[in-house]
Amino acid sequence: MSSILIIGGSDAGISAALRIKELQPRASVTMLVADAYPNYSICGLPFYLSGEVPDWHQLAHRTLEEIQSAGVTVQLNTRAVEIHPKAHTVVTLSDDWGKGTLDYDRLVIATGSEPVCPPIRGIDERGVFLLHSMGDSFAVAEFLRRHQPRRALIIGAGYIGLEMADALTHRGLAVTLVEQQNTVLPTVDAPMGTVLGHTLATQGIDVRTGVKIDQIEQTGHSLRVLGTLTFDQEVDMVLVVVGVQPVTSLFKQTGLRLGVRGAIPVNRAMATELPDVYAAGDCVETYHRILGTDTYLPLGTTAHKQGRTAGENVVGGTAQFAGTLGTQVVKLFELAVARTGLRDHEAKAAGYAPKTVQCETWDHKAYYPGAQSLTFRITGDTRTGQLLGAQILGHWQASVAKRADLFAMALYHSMTISELMAVDLSYTPPLGSPWDAVQMAAHQWLSEAGKPTD
Amino acid sequence: MSSILIIGGSDAGISAALRIKELQPRASVTMLVADAYPNYSICGLPFYLSGEVPDWHQLAHRTLEEIQSAGVTVQLNTRAVEIHPKAHTVVTLSDDWGKGTLDYDRLVIATGSEPVCPPIRGIDERGVFLLHSMGDSFAVAEFLRRHQPRRALIIGAGYIGLEMADALTHRGLAVTLVEQQNTVLPTVDAPMGTVLGHTLATQGIDVRTGVKIDQIEQTGHSLRVLGTLTFDQEVDMVLVVVGVQPVTSLFKQTGLRLGVRGAIPVNRAMATELPDVYAAGDCVETYHRILGTDTYLPLGTTAHKQGRTAGENVVGGTAQFAGTLGTQVVKLFELAVARTGLRDHEAKAAGYAPKTVQCETWDHKAYYPGAQSLTFRITGDTRTGQLLGAQILGHWQASVAKRADLFAMALYHSMTISELMAVDLSYTPPLGSPWDAVQMAAHQWLSEAGKPTD
Secondary structure, X not given: OOEEEEEOOOHHHHHHHHHHXXXXXXXXXXXXXXXXXXXXXXXXXXXXXXXXXXXXXXXXOOOHHHHHHOOEEEEOOEEEEEEEOOOOEEEEEEOOOEEEEXXXXXXXXXXXXXXXXXXOEOOOOOOEEEOOOHHHHHHHHHHHHHHOOOEEXXXXXXXXXXXXXHHHHHOOOEEEEEEOOOOOOOOOOHHHHHHXXXXXXXXXXXXXXXXXXXXXXXXXXXXXXXXXXXXXXXXXXXXXXXXXXEOOHHHHOOOOOOOHHHOEOOOOOOEOOOOOEEEOOOOEOEEEOOOOOEEOOOOHHHHHHHHHHHHHHHXXXXXXXXXXXOOEEEEEOOEEEEEEEOOHHHHHHOOOOXXXXXXXXXXXXXXXXXXXXXXXXXXXXXXXXXXEEEEEEEEOOOOHHHHHHHHHHHHHOOOEHHHHOOOOOOOOOOOOOOOOHHHHHHHHHHHHHOOOOO | OOEEEEEOOOHHHHHHHHHHHHHOOOOEXXXXXXXXXXXXXXXXXXXXXXXXXXXXXXXXXXXXXXXXHOOEEEEOOEEEEEEEOXXXXXXXXXXXXXXXXXXXXXXXXXXXXXEOOOOOEOOOOOOEEEOOOXXXXXXXXXXXXXXXXXXXXXXXXXXXXXXXXXXXXHOOOEEEEEEOOOOOOOOOOHHHHHHHHHHHHHOXXXXXXXXXXXXXXXXXXXXXXXXXXXXXXXXXXXXXXXXXXXXXXXXXXXXXXOOHHHOEOOOOOOEOOOOOEXXXXXXXXXXXXXXXXXXXXOOHHHHHHHHHHHHHHHOOOOOOOOOEOOOEEEEEOOEEEEEEEOOHHHHXXXXXXXXXXXXXXXXXXXXXXXXXXEEEEEEEEOOOOEEEEEXXXXXXXXXXXXXXXXXXXXXXXXXXXXXXXXXXXXXXXXXXXXXXXXXHHHHHHHHHHOOOXX
């Protein structure tokens, strides 16, 4: 039986380990975990910090015992610091036992990502936090408990920034949300970002777009935050959440080239260029199914699928990662916003002739109580009618996420927007329409952008 | 410009008319409507009778004016009574103007369905209702208003029977629901029907399965209902909802053969064997995409798609009806139950080697408040791993319907259950899991029924 070493205990690492044990129960699998928290739901941190998840232990997808009872040897608080690809060894550094060396037949690198630290003077001041790991989260929780801050400023209005704005408002803090771009959540189109911005403002959040923060200074018990033009605000704490970058120092030592945004290049089998070394998750380049090229798009969903693929191939399989579609969703107060596929400018850059059409529909028949409005933005290729992407915004209980997933399924199969009309989707007045909302949006695109015979 | 006649003003007829005007705005389109209610949402009748939809006018998908302003000539209260295919004429009978004759270049038959009237003695008694048309519905509403019945008995626990049990309970009536089969909603597997039955009982409904009603007699102001063995109950009103059958008397006169359950045979272009005559909706045989054969499965969703296909072809198009997948959903109190594709016995009859696996998952991460349990029953072919069908039961706000639609999309594309794991679906803790519930259910099927390398 081969001996398999996995570096990293989050989504990709765990998925690889479980897949290996599923296919080859007798394989020897060792997993190095840099901290004490294997297989935690990092995406759940905002809900822990909001108080909605009272105990952080609840964030564990699986307990350590469950992982161990699957037959995986777990070494906590242990980092890999060197790889020797020819010797098939890894040098480790454990908080408890210091340096060590482990042999491997096959290796899976799943070291994940770390927060981007923007060039802001004073970013190391007390009360300023990056948010990514369980450790970061404990530091924030401890600060909230001890200092009872009343005013928080969040730098970055991406998914985590928005969720934290929601979370800290939920806790009763006055929140300022600062974003360099002109609308919040710049990963969706501006009309949707604008709606989200209004929602945040309605909830009492001070939304400041088009603002770049330059400096944070300690002033007595407060932090003074300075930025673009006259931006100048005094708060009690600052969160910096402006994105993540791959953790690749280990791989870098091998002298091999790095890829997009410094991520580890892999093929669709999740193999690196090093013999017997696979990589998966937030540390790797990700194949994009619609672009047909590699990109950097670190998401838990993708990490799981890549880890599963790597795990299968490590024990002799021939799995291929199907590719990301860029499917994402976030809940924000009463709203959810989701996207999948390409936006207009992304499609144009990739050589398509896109057109994006926006429309509003009800989530179910308007005569049945509780109907919610959904806003769709559908992007399709005007030459072929191919669906390229979809964005949806609406009430979080109006199946926004699963409707985005229907578009993801369509994208997976390279469907035309016209063909989407042909699929037999479910209907009952409290939950949909004879043509589901996704089909009404498709029909609107066809009316405005397609040929009538589409 | 050709002159097109459409017989029927419900889902299929309207879809055909609108598609024709979309493609050929100058085409002459005349639509005969048997009653005064074109394009009404018949599926909404239970919600009108429950009181949730206060005004029946709200049930109109479109108003008469909207249809007319699309350029469609509508003749209300007019039936077609004879077709003369060679002469290309139709004899009509109008409530207002008596007999008439209309010429056509192309004809679309969309006469729909009518309730099956089971052989029960006394079914014509006052207080006994069939429920299908707007007219039926007004009769029930009038009876409810005038006689203020306290006890209702519903014969048939299919979709409409269940919705009416919910609706009349909502109105404060004591409801008895009688079903000949051993569980309610026999279109889903017994374990799910059993859960639905318990839910109905919890809501105070007297559920009587395995009971066939033989006789209804008037006894003073009440109705005495007698059935299997000792079944004997006195109630104030009876609803009979045991299914529907195609309305085909018009077509029958042409001497052509009828198909499954007496429905009009059509090809996938929705053309009948008569020259220039198309048919669509509840009156036709329906192509089943997984079975590859025709079946009878009258649903509004299907009627719309067939009507659209017929409409396109009537003006020279080459559209093909993609086929039904048998996708259906119903909301019942707090629950929704949906199905798509084949159930185990249906798959077996069609020559597959099916296995059905049941499992429970959460609709979203359990640590986030409000997680709901979903029950899945996944049917796949053990020889090929192909997905054959899925059934889902859970809280109606847990995206049961749209998750069923994800399986419908997979069925549409003949996916294997394994491939379902590869699709990039959305995730945020309040709305899903890193592997969505549909993928967890797929994984469970693979674990129990698939080969491990699937």
